[in-house]
Amino acid sequence: MGIVVTAPDGVPEIRPGDDLAAALLAALPTGDLADGDILVVTSKVVSKAEGRVESGDREAWIDAETERLVARRGPTRIVRNRLGLTMAAAGVDASNVERGTVVLLPLDPDASARRLRTAVAERRDVNVGVVVTDTAGRTWREGQTDIAIGAAGLAVLESFAGRVDAHGNELAVTAPAVADEIASAVELAQGKLGARPCAVLRGRPDLVLAPGVDGPGARSLIRPDGADLFGYGAREAVIQAVAAQPSARTPFGAPVDAVDLVDALARAGIAAHATAADDVRTGPERRAAADIVAFAHGWESVPTGEVGTDLRFRPVTP
Incomplete structure (x- = not known):
């Protein structure tokens, strides 16, 4: 058994009001999407389709999307945004978009994932998990990785609590955030400049939930404010x-x-x-x-x- 990631070319530029499911499925021929697959899509194209492209000053939009400041270093602001995510610039993005405009994160990424999963099931008659991704930095680590900010039909956390390793040691707190691991693995195939906003990960059907069961979503991975050891810089x-x-x-x-x-x-x-x-x-x-x-x-x-x-x-x- 192994994991295979396919990131297709051919997805057109997404604009407000576009049928995102149709655009993604057109780039995925029949057979490229099957029961148990996981469809991964960037938050940027989700936001574009949902009309979350805004004109105006980026700093003003960061203010609007911010719940509270976590840390500031020079012009860089790490904030907790309205979704509860802690990230630079509240997730407001000015790249790969027309000058003078910014892309905001989806209003409800889990709901976006649910709608996309439903559309795929109706049009292809397949049961897939869906992950919506965005890029974030990590405390104590250089560079960024993609994380799951939305999910549907997927076990986003795989708990090993109570299991025993090969040496007989009981695992107490081991709980891989598999939705984040999927997001990062898929980003390697997509590439930042590859114009491939979606990908399919095959090989972990055990993580995909039954039809009609969407699961807790990626929001369940966010620690409540005050439960994190690093609430402020x-x-x-x-x-x-x-x-x-x-x-x-x-x-x-x-x-x-x-x-x-x-x-x-x-x-x-x-x-x-x-x-x-x-x-x-x-x-x-x-x-x-x-x-x-x-x-x-x-x-x-x-x-x-x-x-x-x-x-x-x-x-x-x-």
């Missing part, structure tokens, strides 16, 4: 903790327990001898620092009505 985390705006709490995650808070204060050189969150002693010159550390860990100081160096803290729900 290093510099932005400092700024947000110092500013201490209530709306900035969520990306720091749920409050730690009292033991972890006391440990964090000690590691920051504050209240080294504290034994509990309601028994913190620090000098007045470190009071502001204590509040900053507490904010980043989901706690806040409790006014006592007394002026001194004894502090008490309580957890705050984001």
Whole structure:
């Protein structure tokens, strides 16, 4: 058994209102698409067909698509966009499009994948999985890879929890994001400049769901805001903790327990001898620092009505 990826030539330039399924199927002769195959298509052509091409300033569209800033380095903004994806420029793309225009991500990539899967089933009478892809960078790694931002009829995550390897070791947290792996594998065949916006991956029919079962979609791969260990960039985390705006709490995650808070204060050189969150002693010159550390860990100081160096803290729900 093996995996075969076919990325056909011949898909025309897609414009708003075009029948995307018809354009893709025209480039895939009968036999090139069978039950158990996975049809992979770039988000750009999906967006073009759905009329997500806009004129105007790219930076203004990035603002419009952004939910919150994650990190900034010079002109580059890493943001969490309206789909919950964390990526550069909110996924707003000005490449392979007429000058003065930009392409926004689909409004609902999972819904786009479902519609395409339905159209393929109706016109070719085959049961396929569908993946909608986009390009994203990776924390700690140079370069970019394609990821799945939409999916239908596909198991997007393959859990190995509870299975045992050849040495008898139980796998506890191994869960390959197979939808992302498919997106990256297919991009090798498509190429960035190959004008091949779709491809078919054959060889993993076990991942394709039964007809009429679309599955959880690619959105299920997105961690909720606050569940990620890296909700802010290093510099932005400092700024947000110092500013201490209530709306900035969520990306720091749920409050730690009292033991972890006391440990964090000690590691920051504050209240080294504290034994509990309601028994913190620090000098007045470190009071502001204590509040900053507490904010980043989901706690806040409790006014006592007394002026001194004894502090008490309580957890705050984001």
